[in-house]
Amino acid sequence: MxxxxxxxxxxxxxxxxxxxxxxxxxxxxxxxxxxxxxxxxxxxxxxxxxxxxxxxxxxxxxxxxxxxxxxxxxxxxxxxxxxxxxxxxWAIKARAGRECLARRGIECRICGDRCSIGAIRFSPRVDAPPEPEIDSNACTGCGACVAPCPVKAIQVT
The missing domain is CATH 3.30.70.20 (Alpha-Beta Plaits)
Structure with a gap:
């Protein structure tokens, strides 16, 4: 509504x-x-x-x-x-938005560091920092990655 x-x-x-x-x-x-x-x-x-x-x-x-x-x-x-x-x-999962520093060419892996189960991995890219990839099968939706993100790019929905 x-x-x-x-x-x-x-x-x-x-x-x-x-x-x-x-x-x-x-x-x-x-x-x-x-x-x-x-x-x-x-x-x-x-x-x-x-x-x-x-x-x-x-x-x-x-x-x-x-x-x-x-x-x-x-x-x-x-x-x-x-x-x-x-x-x-619950069925909620984390996702990284467009605001993510790594997606804007700035090295950042804070969300992955905070994910204790390893659901956030970083794939190498040519001439750019690695981007986060969230394994939706492994993500529990605990939210540990949300608050540490310096640009608040992680959403749990």
Whole structure:
């Protein structure tokens, strides 16, 4: 849905839904199930969950998700499924945008250095710095690569 402000400005693109904590139900189901109690936010050991407009959202600029399951265990209303019953917490993956320094000819490998599972690799190029390649099969969507990027080129969606 387009907001009134964006409609009047001619911006008809609707914003993507906010990034919910791991093990969240699909957005429509999540919004119905979440009682906005906020119990999931304070138990997050990396403090990436904040309450925005009453609902929990993940902000990878604050840190990364360790998939500890504390948020799902704290959720009593079922908006976050039990982390022990569902193996994969979400389907989001990291991607490097056009703003990436390596794609602009500047040597940078910070995102790859921060990826503990090695999902970000750098392929050599002739006469240019290596560009990041994100293996979507290996990427867990933890967000460890987001905050360290000096130009905020990494998105997790």
């Amino acid at each position: 387009v907001s009134r402000r964006n409609f009047l400005r001619g911006n008809f693109k609707s914003a993507p839904p906010p990034l919910r904590p791991p093990w969240a139900l699909a957005e429509a189901l999540f919004l119905r199930a979440c009682t906005r109690c906020g119990a999931c936010a304070p138990v997050c050991p990396t403090a990436i969950i904040s309450i925005q407009s009453g609902c929990p959202e993940v902000d990878f600029m604050r840190g990364e998700c360790t998939f500890c399951g504390a948020c799902a265990k704290a959720c009593r209303d079922g908006a976050l499924q039990d982390s022990e019953l569902q193996l994969w917490p």
